[in-house]
Ligand SMILES: [Zn+2]
């Protein structure tokens with residue numbers, strides 16, 4: 158088991174449990190504080206209530222030193238953290254008793270930013286921090302043309318190497334976000350992708366995460382991007398469990414209200430199938446384990 162301070166809670170099914178199969182916290186949600194979302198925080202919270210959530214963690218994008226892309230303009234994926242914390246504090250009070258509103262953040266990891274992010278966490282102790290690798294060699298694979306003739310295999314390996322470098326460089330995260338996210342942007346997506354192809358480096362990433370007492374997430378957006386699986390692939394989740402991993406949060410990575418808590422029923426099945434009996438949610442930087450239905 159990773160570090161102390163765990164709280165165990167029993168799950169009880171309530172009405173409407175079928176859609177989310179007992180997972181009642183969406184731990185990865187974006188709002189208009191993120192450059193790539195127009196959704197108001199309130200619309201996302203209302204959507205979470207409608208989907209039967211009892212907690213939501215807002216995790217807007219902070220990707221310092223993000224490269225310049227014309228369609229994004231200057232200062233992409235940065236925002237006023239003070240205003241963000243203030244806004245979410247207000248909503249936490251407003252929704253008290255109906256929905257637990259938590260203040261998280263998704264850091265775009267780059268090895269040279271490790272100290273800066275650590276400093277930010279000292280200033281703002283967020284409920285939950287997702288550390289995500291969105292860049293490969295300083296470029297965003299979403300803009301795949303920037304990688305020229307680089308094939309999928311080469312791109313995926315470079316992304317995993319970068320991920321390993323990042324998880325070694327920093328402790329400024331609670332869970333590593335969408336581990337095999339880069340596969341969404343492959344020309345053939347999962348055609349040349351399997352856990353086994355990259356087992357050497359993926360195992361090292363997972364061992365590092367476990368060794369630091371951190372977790373990973375199951376990110377249900379993979380399906381929205383045309384994959385047949387959530388990120389990461391179930392083989393990685395299973396391997397994480399085998400290597401002693403305990404902490405897995407569940408997040409939709411929604412940027413629009415209709416995607417909040419998307420596919421949570423299936424996510425519960427995937428987690429159980431990979432050997433997990435609990436999913437985790439975070440409050441005040443500590444994991445709370447909840448039994449899967
Ligand atoms: Zn992300």
Ligand SMILES: [Zn+2]
Nearest residue numbers: 185187263410
């Ligand atoms: Zn995200």
